[in-house]
Amino acid sequence: MPNGNRSLNLFFSQNNFLGSFNDIHKIPNNNFPECCFIGRSNVGKSSIINAITKTKKLAKISKTPGRTQSVNLFEINKAINIVDLPGYGYAKISKNIRDQLSNLIESYITNRENLAKVFVLIDCKVGIKSSDIDIFDSITSSNKNFSIVLTKTDKCSTNFIQSQMASILTLMKNYQKNFMKIHACSSKNNNGILDIQKDIFNLSKRHEI
Numbered sequence: 133m134p135n136g137n138r139s140l141n142l143f144f145s146q147n148n149f150l151g152s153f154n155d156i157h158k159i160p161n162n163n164f165p166e167c168c169f170i171g172r173s174n175v176g177k178s179s180i181i182n183a184i185t186k187t188k189k190l191a192k193i194s195k196t197p198g199r200t201q202s203v204n205l206f207e208i209n210k211a212i213n214i215v216d217l218p219g220y221g222y223a224k225i226s227k228n229i230r231d232q233l234s235n236l237i238e239s240y241i242t243n244r245e246n247l248a249k250v251f252v253l254i255d256c257k258v259g260i261k262s263s264d265i266d267i268f269d270s271i272t273s274s275n276k277n278f279s280i281v282l283t284k285t286d287k288c289s290t291n292f293i294q295s296q297m298a299s300i301l302t303l304m305k306n307y308q309k310n311f312m313k314i315h316a317c318s319s320k321n322n323n324g325i326l327d328i329q330k331d332i333f334n335l336s337k338r339h340e341i
């Protein structure tokens with residue numbers, strides 16, 4: 133399927149930024165299924181949303197970790213929402229703000245009714261940290277589904293990517309009920325982005341019925 137991604141790129145290019153929100157009760161509800169991207173600061177959340185939607189405009193790529201401190205909502209093709217969540221685990225912001233952000237993330241995951249899937253981003257080189265485990269636990273206690281996305285694979289060898297995936301899959305045995313899949317991708321060379329686009333597209337179809 134050499135041009136298999138052309139129609140998906142077209143699908144994702146129909147997108148709208150609906151706004152940034154600091155209070156989960158203020159996020160508008162258009163009743164489309166929603167997926168969100170979450171992960172430690174600097175893991176590549178904004179870059180991956182840009183890569184998926186094939187635009188540089190949508191998510192502001194911050195070179196300063198911890199800068200994105202609100203919930204950013206995008207609507208794709210009047211069919212599905214994508215959410216860019218604030219990063220966690222960034223040591224250089226005050227404990228007060230860190231607590232506020234983790235409350236915002238937790239409250240979003242727990243209360244957002246149309247949230248169909250959480251993509252937890254893990255930097256391939258860095259691997260899983262305890263703050264990621266806290267997120268897996270929050271997601272599973274809210275009984276939401278999640279997939280893991282290994283990011284920045286352009287910086288790692290194929291062998292390293294394989295071994296990182298294998299060790300994460302071992303850990304995921306503890307999360308069998310809610311863990312769906314592991315993706316490996318790079319927003320720099322676009323490897324693996326098509327796979328994530330397909331996943332999100334399927335999510336929008338499943339909820340049309």
Ligand SMILES: Nc1nc2c(ncn2[C@@H]2O[C@H](COP(=O)(O)OP(=O)(O)O)[C@@H](O)[C@H]2O)c(=O)[nH]1
Nearest residue numbers: 173174175176177178179193194284318319320
């Ligand atoms: N090499 C490489 N760098 C990346 C990739 N994705 C993001 N980055 C870089 O990592 C930094 C943080 O990315 P960003 O998307 O802002 O991360 P966020 O804080 O999670 O939103 C930026 O300097 C990006 O250019 C990738 O796939 N490969």
Ligand SMILES: [Mg+2]
Nearest residue numbers: 177178194200
């Ligand atoms: Mg960001």
